[in-house]
Ligand SMILES: Nc1ncnc2c1ncn2[C@@H]1O[C@H](COP(=O)(O)OP(=O)(O)O)[C@@H](O)[C@H]1O
């Protein structure tokens with residue numbers, strides 16, 4: 001009895017939260033199309049996000065490509081299929097591993113940053129101050145950030161994928177004396193439209209999720225400094241979960257389409 | 260202060276610029292405001308005193324439309340703020356300066372950008388060519404023109420409060436609301452802020468509502484006082500009247 005009531009409570013609070021996030025997203029879609037548009041702030045956010053995560057995404061991507069290739073080489077060699085390396089690596093990285101890993105990294109880097117920043121602005125009444133001075137804080141802070149993550153994540157993923165392939169090519173060059181040119185020729189031969197398009201569409205949704213949850217948690221942060229930490233932490237945890245859900249849905253849908 | 264009194268005497272029949280009637284606000288079971296009333300007259304310095312957590316900030320947030328009261332009416336400069344559309348409310352807000360409890364400077368912007376911020380959307384009230392002049396003028400009236408390109412984090416608490424004050428008066432409001440202007444400052448800096456508030460009063464001829472629990476601040480600056488207790492305006496009068504009251508609950512405020 002006790003167990004079930006606790007479970008019910010948990011479910012109720014979960015669905016309440018989902019409802020609140022949905023409302024928040026609804027407000028985003030209402031306000032994103034209404035004037036005035038905070039273009040300068042959007043550019044500033046895009047620049048900041050790119051600037052802050054480019055190195056991290058690059059390093060992660062490089063190691064990802066390196067490790068992935070090193071690990072798969074022996075198996076492929078065993079089957080005498082070493083020549084398949086570029087196509088295997090590129091398909092798995094571009095389709096799945098790249099977007100998911102880089103989105104997770106960005107959830108940690110960008111999502112938590114947004115949660116902490118908006119949370120501290122809420123706690124120190126900066127959001128109220130904006131409202132009082134006639135600027136819609138939702139539009140100025142939230143709309144620009146969600147748009148920025150939605151636009152920047154695909155770019156970061158493409159960049160990270162490319163660096164990962166570079167890492168993989170380096171391993172092939174050293175271990176298998178495959179030239180970079182040959183490697184990338186094979187990569188582009190094996191990558192289809194049907195690999196790239198769904199993967200890229202997916203990353204827009206990843207970016208949207210990172211911005212949405214980060215902003216939701218920060219904007220509705222509770223009073224006190226503890227609230228800021230909670231907002232930032234919760235942003236990462238919930239975003240990561242949401243990323244996997246979106247990924248599952250995306251794979252499911254593209255599976256239907258390309259059956 | 261004398262000037263303010265003259266200012267009142269020039270208006271034999273001063274009209275209220277703010278009128279709050281029967282304000283109720285609760286959070287769940289916590290009843291914060293329980294039928295609160297307040298009238299701020301033109302040119303007046305009204306001090307609102309109350310214990311920490313008694314609902315002073317809640318009241319002032321209802322007043323500026325940041326929070327919606329459960330019931331009651333709030334009139335500012337003849338407008339019922341609960342009935343205004345967003346745009347009308349924003350326009351009315353240009354007539355009201357608000358000094359937040361913790362300064363609330365935008366910490367990702369320089370002092371200059373902080374002061375320019377209120378002018379972004381109120382281009383009908385200010386000529387955009389003059390923003391630089393206005394920023395400088397406001398900073399000069401708080402004695403901080405040299406800090407114009409610094410970030411808030413580079414300023415001391417007292418300087419932050421001054422910049423926040425400059426930001427509150429950049430649009431030359433008719434009313435300034437001060438939420439605990441001296442809290443968190445050392446006594447000397449607090450005194451400086453009080454003097455600054457009085458000089459601003461003189462220069463801009465504003466009506467002020469000052470929330471504080473600083474007795475010294477109340478003594479120096481108030482024309483009239485209201486004590487907030489249990490969610491209502493428990494007592495009203497001049498500083499002299501209230502500080503010599505026999506009511507122990509009123510007495511407690513002046514200890
Ligand atoms: N947004 C809110 N949600 C719930 N409770 C609140 C909220 N804002 C204020 N309160 C509560 O209302 C009471 C009055 O708060 P406040 O007006 O900030 O006090 P003060 O008089 O010190 O400014 C406090 O008990 C506070 O916890």
Ligand SMILES: [Mg+2]
Pocket residue numbers: 315316317360438439
């Ligand atoms: Mg307060």
